[in-house]
Amino acid sequence: MTVVTNNKWIGQRTIRPDGMDKVTGRAQFAADTNMPGMIWGKVLRSPHAHARIKSINTAKAEALPGVKAVVTARDIVDFPIEKGAVMLGIQDMRWMCRNVMAREKALFPGHPIAAVAATSEAIAAEACKLIEVDYEVLPFVIEIEDAIKSDAPILHEFNTFEGKPSNIAGRLEHKKGDLAEGFKKADVVIERSFTTRPVHQGYIEPHACLISVAPDGKTTIWSSSQGQFMVRAMTAHLTGIPQSDIRAIPAEIGGGFGGKTIVYLEPLATLLAKKSGRPVKMVMTREEVMRATGPTSGSKSTVKIGATKDGKIVAAHGTFYLQAGALPGSPIRGAVGCSFTPYDIPNLLSEGYDVCSNRSKVAAYRAPGAPIGAYAVECVLDEVAEALKMDPLDFRLKNAAKEGTKAAHGPTFPRIGYIETVEAAKASDHYKAPLGKLQGRGVASGFWFNAGGESSAQVNITEDGNVVVTTGHPDIGGSRAGIANICAELLGIDYRRVSVIIGDTQTIGFSNLTGGSRVLFASSIVVTQSAEKIIHTLRERAAKIWEIDPEAVKWEDGAAHPVSPNAGQFPPLTLKDLAEKAPAMGGPIGAGVQLNTQGADGGFGTHICDVEVDVDLGIARVTRYTAVQDVGRAIHPGYVEGQLQGGVAQGIGWALNEEYIYTKEGKVDNPGFLDYRMPVCSDLPMIDCIMVEVPNPKHPQGVKGVGEVPLVPVMAAVANAIYNALGKRFYALPMSPPKVLEVIDAPETRQAAE
Amino acid sequence: MTELRYLAPNSLDEAIKAFAAAGSAGRILAGGTDLLVQMRAGVVKPGLIVDIKKIAEMTKIEQTADGGFRVGAAVSGMALHDHASFGKVWPGVLEAVNLIGSKQVQGRASAGGNLCNGSPAGDSVPAMVAAGAVVTVQGPDGRRELPVEQVPAGPGRTNFKPGEILVSFTLPPRPKGSSDAYLRMIPRTEMDIAVVGLGVSLTLKDGVCTAARVGLGAVAPTVLLVEAAAKALIGSKLDEAALNAAAAACSAACRPIDDKRGTIAYRTKVAGVLLKRTTAIAAQRAKGN
Incomplete structure (x- = not known):
């Protein structure tokens, strides 16, 4: 494969497709969506760093006027520890089901214990206070140094390391050569120890979602995440609703940096919406974000x-x-x-x-x-x-x-x-x-x-000869602009004629989440292949009109041309011309490609x-x-x-x-x-x-x-x-x-x- | 659910009446940059909010007959910034007020609110203390005046009597050769809260410091007037020995705590460092006056 360097659009600092909406405040972030009849969800969080949950009594909360639904871990699909890992991407659902709602134990201050939906945020918050939780408070451990001591409080009794219950949940090593021999050859050896503190991704937009569950079970999720398909799959796993019934619509995202590759609110809001029959909105406060969502490791x-x-x-x-x-x-x-x-x-x-x-x-x-x-x-x-x-x-x-x-x-x-x-x-x-x-x-x-991985794209030529590209990845770093540049380049048209949108889970094929620096790599492969298919169709259509062989037609500067004067003398047929003729020439022009991309x-x-x-x-x-x-x-x-x-x-x-x-x-x-x-x-x-x-x-x-x-x-x-x-x-x-x-x-x- | 009432009276009397009647459920709203945040965080749940911005005296900046200034309690940082002469006479007070929050916050935040919020780390307070500002308060028993350093009673508390409302700050006239400055230590460069804040106001005559006041914030339960530091500066040419003595006095005045914003050792040292730096700026400015 040779890389073309004399590009017109690739390498250009084109105006970002989401720019106007963002600077004018039109962009719809997760908390911007509302629905008639909508109610509010709030989470009751553990005040303790480590406690066994002996019982939860929600009766008083449920009796509070305005409260429409209460959920606890009993409502969440359990993934029993002993049955082994159920992986979804890098997440084990055994841990995810316990992270979105504490099951046997509360494991950190801020760990969700129950969630309430009520007609106002204030009532939901009030109801949280009425939930009675009987905790057996346990000793806790936060710092690594303390957690790996032999007498440390153990978070997960089932976890053993070197034969003993431990907080060490895993070990990984990469090895090459002979270490001892290597150090023998060294003239200078320096060994140092370092510590770093946990730090948060610091996205400006707190986690938020609005979820509607219709009486027939059809579920619609508006939320901000790094992957609408991840949201759909996790919600399906944790609520038991089949993926075909969940439409996850990606909102514009106010920062993720990795932190929005898992769910916190969506399964809870889905269950609250299902129980109450009302659309449920949940928006975390900054404090909740800082206490209960993932920073990276210390x-x-x-x-x-x-x-x-x-x-x-x-x-x-x-x-x-x-x-x-x-x-x-x-x-x-x-x-x-x-x-x-x-x-x-x-x-x-x-x-x-x-x-x-x-x-x-x-x-x-x-x-x-x-x-x-x-x-x-x-x-x-x-x-x-x-x-x-x-x-x-x-x-x-x-x-x-x-x-x-x-x-x-x-x-x-x-x-x-x-x-x-x-x-x-x-x-x-x-x-x-x-x-x-x-x-x-x-x-x-x-x-x-x-990384590479799964991506899907659909490229459609509009009836007026412009282009709409749909991909399945939330854009957190300019993927829409990159795709527009690439598509304009391949089709030989002005990039302003290419509109790139992010589809929801039911309108575009599976696309793995935005992470691993994979999105432009992967999505440009499927978009390129889609555009190549379209160009093939366009050449065929021109060939048919000119009554020459498709091989004798080339696509250049946004139009079909005969490859040489020998092939025939025809004025070029532009994308617009061919789009207008499409109904009579075999129908709409578009192509989609789905791949597990390799070669990152x-x-x-x-x-x-x-x-x-x-x-x-x-x-x-x-x-x-x-x-x-x-x-x-x-x-x-x-x-x-x-x-x-x-x-x-x-x-x-x-x-x-x-x-x-x-x-x-x-x-x-x-x-x-x-x-x-x-x-x-x-x-x-x-x-x-x-x-x-x-x-x-x-x-x-x-x-x-x-x-x-x-x-x-x-x-x-x-x-x-x-x-x-x-x-x-x-x-x-x-x-x-x-x-x-x-x-x-x-x-x-x-x-x-x- | 508790009910929340909002009042925006045009007269001080009306405001005091409603505020006094509400007792501990009442809260005064000027810019609201502390109050609304506290309400949102669930820290306070007022039953009555009295907005004082419609009371003319509260938003007025005027020059007094003797050449001083009277600044209404609800005057926003930006209004003070835009005043034709205030910043020339009191550059330290102005820079301290303008450090509260961000540009956007400056459109609303006031020195009055900053003082009444009772935070030991409020930026305008040490500068006001250094300036020798006197506050006018009015309550059901009438008006009274007190030096600004007597207002804070501890974190989040003031020495105002029930029903009293802060009306204005009065800053004294400035002799020739006077100026002031305020510096704070923050880990960032803006949008932060003082780990230590220090205001210096001084008068120089032929290079000799003839008057000085030092206000020190974020190192004790209340903002401090550090008289020992002022004493060390007065009579000196602000030479190294005088500055060292004043810095030591500031460090000695510290009664800080170890918390998420700084350690005792750090705050104590920084108080001295800031004394020297702030004094240098104030002296530089005073030489031009």
Whole structure:
């Protein structure tokens, strides 16, 4: 497959199809939909971090005037533990059924215990208070260190590790070579331990849904998610309603970043709607979002890296413990599989442990697990490079993975663009710019797997000769704009003639959720194949009109032409001409393709970060930032840069200020955006992007996923920059002002400075 | 469900009457940027809301006969910002008021609300304390005046008597060579709450500090007037020794807690750092006056 480079629309910064609606407030988010007769649902949540539920009495709540339905775990389809895993994507339904509603035990403060639907939000809230729950309060455990102790309170008695009941729910390892032999060859060995705090995806739009269940069981869901098919399947599993009866309509999404790849409200609202016979709306408060929806894991990692004097890494060992929260499923795959992957390391052991503890169950967050592992690995690499007196980028170049390198997680790399990202970083103006007093510069690299998977598309030519494309993926990163560019390119028409919409579950074929940086990769494959089918039809139709062989017709610039004067002399037939003639020429023109797409290539990035530290206040500010990434092919460069910049912004928040803080009772103490400090615009410099394009040869347009890599290197880049500014290393995130000042003011720091 | 009444009287007397009658169920609404948030969070459930913005005195900024300013309790941050001369005379008070919330919040939030909310971290309060502002309050027993630092009683509480409503702030006239400044430490650059906030108002004559007041926020249950810090500055040329002594006085005045926003050690140190930085800004400004 050859990648065409002289494109007209691919690579253009076209106006985003959803832009006008969003800036004018017309876009319909999940909470914007209302229905006649609609009532409101509210969730009663556990006040305890860990408690056995002995009984729930809902009688008083049900008797309150205005209350129309109450549901508890009894109403949710059970997936018994002993029957084994029932997987839906990466989620085990045994855990999902217990996450949406506490079953045997409440496992974190905020765990749903019951849900009420009433004629007003206030009545529903009042009714929640009338529900009597008899709890047997149990000791709880939140931090990894405590959860893996031999005498720790156990969340799930049925779970054993090494033969004993344990909070360790799983272990994963990737191995290559002989670790002990490798370290023997090393001249420099550095081993460090790191911790990171749980951080939330921080989407602005809280979870919300409106659900109607008709008397015949036909169910309509309006909700904001990263996958309407995921919503349909999970709701079907948890309510027993067949998928054919559930129409899940994707609302415009106000941010997801992975956190909307699972359901919280939809099964509850469906059951409330079914019981009450009324449409039920549920909207989480920010506090509920922060207490009860998935942040990503807190972590505890140890990384040991050995290198020879000449700068070759000979062995590396990483151990990553990740908090799963209340139910198993932390993203150890990302930490274990991605952290060492930019490097060709002959002897490697990368292992991860999935640790349950009494806080909300984690949900995916942008390259799940990979930023946590990369933080530890890239900080140790910085120390190794320093010990070897090597430039950190030269050190990475010397050890870079390239075509033919076998990654520990399995694949042997095809042509990849990692080296190009390091070279571009090295050649950048940023890397050469001088630094002032108390300023520092750090670099770090990162990798994410990327993904393909199931996608469906339908491309239809309208009667007036324009194009409507329907795909099945919520657009969280510019997929509609990318698809419009590609479709315009293939059909040779202005991109404004292509309208891209996201279908609901009953109008477009199954499409896996938006995640893994898969959507543009996968959907452009099915759209391309659909467009090719359409072009074939258009050529056939023109051939029929001209009475020549279809092979003698070519499609160019939005019209059919004879391939050469020998084929005949005919004026071109445009898309509009052929659309008008369609009824007489065989009917409507359109094509759909459904595939489980293959051939996604991983993505690599290398970042440069400058900081300036206010040493009296302990504030580290990022003053300059450059993100370099192999983006495959930037179909819409503005969106690609947006992805890079967004990922970096989230990483800077993670590095400097974001963290879950708990009270002594195990409750989240900062469940709002005032005290959970994501960066605001003025906290960040303009984030520069360098897009390296090494096209994916297995994709018609060369696309690689771009959305997740940009978060992976950030925390290490910031940490390395702070070290460079202060001469002090930080082994824990966030590097917030009190923590930075504590290190600056430590007696040993003062002595070193004097 | 409890009933919620809303009143927006045109006269102060009417407002006081209704507010006093409502007792603890009554809440005053100026900009509402604290009240509405607290109601939404379920922290307060008022039975009566008295909106004071229709009372002329509450939204007026006027220059007093002696050259000072009287600022109505419900004057929004943006209205104060747009006033022709207030910011020239009281740049520190203005910058503190303008730090409350965000741009959007500034259209509604008032220094009066900020003070009555009773948060030790309110941004305008240390600046008002440093400025030597006096507040006028009126209740069923009439009007009275008290220094602004005597208003807060503890987190979320004031020393107002039942039925009393904050009417205005009066800021004194400024001698030549005077200015003020306010700085706060926040982990972010905006949209945040002070971990430490510090206001300095001072007068310089031939390079010597002849008068000074220091207000310190977010380090104790109430905003503090740090007289020891002022004493260290007065009579000095704001040299290093004086600044160190004033900074030490600020650190010593701290009675902070460890919480999600900062540690005791951090707040104590930062109070001193901010004293030096804020004084430098105020002095720079005073030299131009």
